[in-house]
Amino acid sequence: MKKLTAVLILASALVAAAWAQAITEDKVPAPVKKAFRAKYAGVAPVEWKIASDKSYEAEFTLKGVEITVKYDPAGNWLETEPGIPLSDVPKAIIDALKAKFKSAKIVETQSLELASDPRKIYEIHLDGGQEILKVLLYADGTIIKQSAKPKKGDEAGEGAEAPAVWRDKFPMGKCAPATTGTNPYFILEPGYQLVLEGREGAKAAKLVITVLAETKMIGTFEARIVEERETADGALVEVSRNYFVICPDTKDLYYFGEDVDIYKNGKITGHEGAWLAFQGKNTPGLMLPGAPRVGFRYYQEVAPGVAMDRSEILSLTETLITSAGMFTNCLEIEETTPLESGKARKIYAPGVGLIQDGELTLTKIVKAK
Numbered sequence: 001m002k003k004l005t006a007v008l009i010l011a012s013a014l015v016a017a018a019w020a021q022a023i024t025e026d027k028v029p030a031p032v033k034k035a036f037r038a039k040y041a042g043v044a045p046v047e048w049k050i051a052s053d054k055s056y057e058a059e060f061t062l063k064g065v066e067i068t069v070k071y072d073p074a075g076n077w078l079e080t081e082p083g084i085p086l087s088d089v090p091k092a093i094i095d096a097l098k099a100k101f102k103s104a105k106i107v108e109t110q111s112l113e114l115a116s117d118p119r120k121i122y123e124i125h126l127d128g129g130q131e132i133l134k135v136l137l138y139a140d141g142t143i144i145k146q147s148a149k150p151k152k153g154d155e156a157g158e159g160a161e162a163p164a165v166w167r168d169k170f171p172m173g174k175c176a177p178a179t180t181g182t183n184p185y186f187i188l189e190p191g192y193q194l195v196l197e198g199r200e201g202a203k204a205a206k207l208v209i210t211v212l213a214e215t216k217m218i219g220t221f222e223a224r225i226v227e228e229r230e231t232a233d234g235a236l237v238e239v240s241r242n243y244f245v246i247c248p249d250t251k252d253l254y255y256f257g258e259d260v261d262i263y264k265n266g267k268i269t270g271h272e273g274a275w276l277a278f279q280g281k282n283t284p285g286l287m288l289p290g291a292p293r294v295g296f297r298y299y300q301e302v303a304p305g306v307a308m309d310r311s312e313i314l315s316l317t318e319t320l321i322t323s324a325g326m327f328t329n330c331l332e333i334e335e336t337t338p339l340e341s342g343k344a345r346k347i348y349a350p351g352v353g354l355i356q357d358g359e360l361t362l363t364k365i366v367k368a369k
Contacts, residue, residue, distance in 0.1 A: 023048050031075030032056045040069070054201045054359075073202050080113040081123070093122055096141035101126055104133060112136065117321055145319045166310050168299040170254065170286045175247035179215050179224040183253040183288050185331050185348035187211065188224055188246050193366035194352075198359040203232040207360050209353070211368065212241075218256045219278040221245055236263045243276075244287060251290025255300050257282070258307075275303035285309075288348070292316060292331055300335075308337050320347055322361040327352065 025033070028048050036046075036058050047059040051070070055078060058069045068081040086109050097106070108125035119138055126133040136144040181188050190213040197206045212225045223243035230238045243256040257276035261268045277284045282303040289296065292313050301307040311333045318330040327349035335344045347356040355362040 021050055023050050028056055029073050029075070032071045032073065035071055035075035035077060036069065054199075072199060076115070078115050081110050084109050084111050084122075089122060089124070090139045090141070092139065092141035093124065093137050096137060096143065097124060097126065097135065100143070101133065101135075107132075116323075143319075144321075146317070147315070166297045166299055167286075168283075168302050170252075170284060170298075172247065172254070175249060175252070177221055177245045177254075178248050179222055179245065181246040181248055181251070183246060183251045183290055184292075184350050186253050186288050186353050187351075187368070188226070188244055188253065189368035190224075191366070191368040192353075193364075194354055194362060195364035195366075196354065196357055196360040197363045198361055200232065200359055204234075205360055206231045207357060216241075216243055218243055218276055221256060221277075223256045236266065238262050240273075245284070247290070253287040253290070255285040255287040257301075257303070273307050275301065275307045277302075280304075282306075288331075305339070308339050309335055310337060311335050314345075318347055320349070320355055320361070322355060322363065324355070324362040324365060327355055327362075330355065 025046070025048055027050070040046075040058075040060070040062070043060050043062060045060065049057040049059065051057055054073060056071050056073065058071075060067055066083045070078040070080070072078055086106060088111075089109050097104070104126035106124060107127050110123040112121040112123050114121065121144065122137050122139065124135045124137065126135065133146065133148050135146045138144065179188070180190070188211060190211050192211045194209045195206070196209075197204070199205060208227075208229045210227045210229070212227055214225045215222050216225055217223075223245050226242045226244055228238070228240045228242060229236070238260065240258045240260045242258045245254045245256060246252070247254070258274060259276075260271050260274040262270040262272055275282055285300045285302045286298050287300055289298070294313050294316060297310065297312045299308065299310045301309045313331065314334055315332040316329065318332045319326065319328045320330055321327075327347075329350055331348040331350075333346050333348075335346065336342070344358060345356075346354060346358075349355045349362075352362070352365065
């Protein structure tokens with residue numbers, strides 16, 4: 001599976017980067033500065049930041065309005081976030097917020113212009129008592145996405161965070177394992193394919209996920225092979241053959257390991273992250289539960305010292321717009337591993353599968369024949 005990186009990955013193309021680090025203007029790529037000055041000539045002062053998705057943000061005040069503009073490293077405009085007074089928020093939005101969040105108080109209002117969506121979007125922050133709510137809406141009051149972040153402990157009276165409990169044993173019980181089938185968020189049918197594209201740093205990245213007609217015996221289990229093929233600027237970076245078994249009754253999708261080939265300049269240079277269940281202390285992990293619930297924490301990989309990716313379910317109600325369409329009621333997970341630092345977030349659409357992996361979003365679906 002795709003390896004974790006040492007940055008916090010974006011949860012959605014509709015939400016600003018999770019963190020950004022201040023930089024001096026001389027660290028900003030020339031194409032970014034040129035694009036910015038072409039639109040905002042003479043604006044000063046400007047605070048520049050580099051975000052966790054490797055984009056660049058310019059923060060400044062224009063005619064009394066605080067504005068953030070975001071560009072990719074090539075100088076392509078991504079989004080603009082101007083602050084707006086509450087009086088400029090459409091009445092349909094206010095009515096929608098009052099109906100859904102009766103006791104929450106509006107504390108911040110912004111409009112959001114995206115290169116990926118021509119419609120005007122409003123970002124509203126509300127004080128929900130124990131948490132701060134962030135809601136994205138269209139002008140007609142349609143909610144695109146909502147998320148919540150707990151207030152700091154001294155603000156909300158919270159104590160220390162409860163210790164994480166990660167499930168790492170997944171007895172299959174009376175399950176009759178199968179090599180084809182469907183989990184609510186994963187299609188395990190030969191010929192099914194998803195294509196995700198985007199930019200990772202300065203490179204154009206592409207991930208092609210294909211359910212192959214092949215299977216492989218792992219211990220006494222027959223597992224379906226799902227190939228992941230990653231490229232950067234057209235050059236092959238990694239090919240992994242992942243092994244899955246599904247339980248038809250529960251729809252639980254089990255992960256039995258992967259074979260990995262790492263490429264550089266067209267040649268295989270390593271097999272980092274490869275593992276198989278039943279070798280040494282390795283046991284099958286749970287790729288996706290058939291009945292997910294928010295807060296559930298579980299290991300996808302159980303290969304001590306080699307591969308220990310684990311997931312926490314964050315949401316079952318995410319909305320994401322990609323070039324392949326708008327997807328609602330999506331599953332959002334956060335992946336970590338005790339073997340290294342960093343976090344990654346992925347989004348799965350019901351009846352489709354993975355639609356966002358870091359900076360990559362779904363561009364194409366090929367259905368099984």
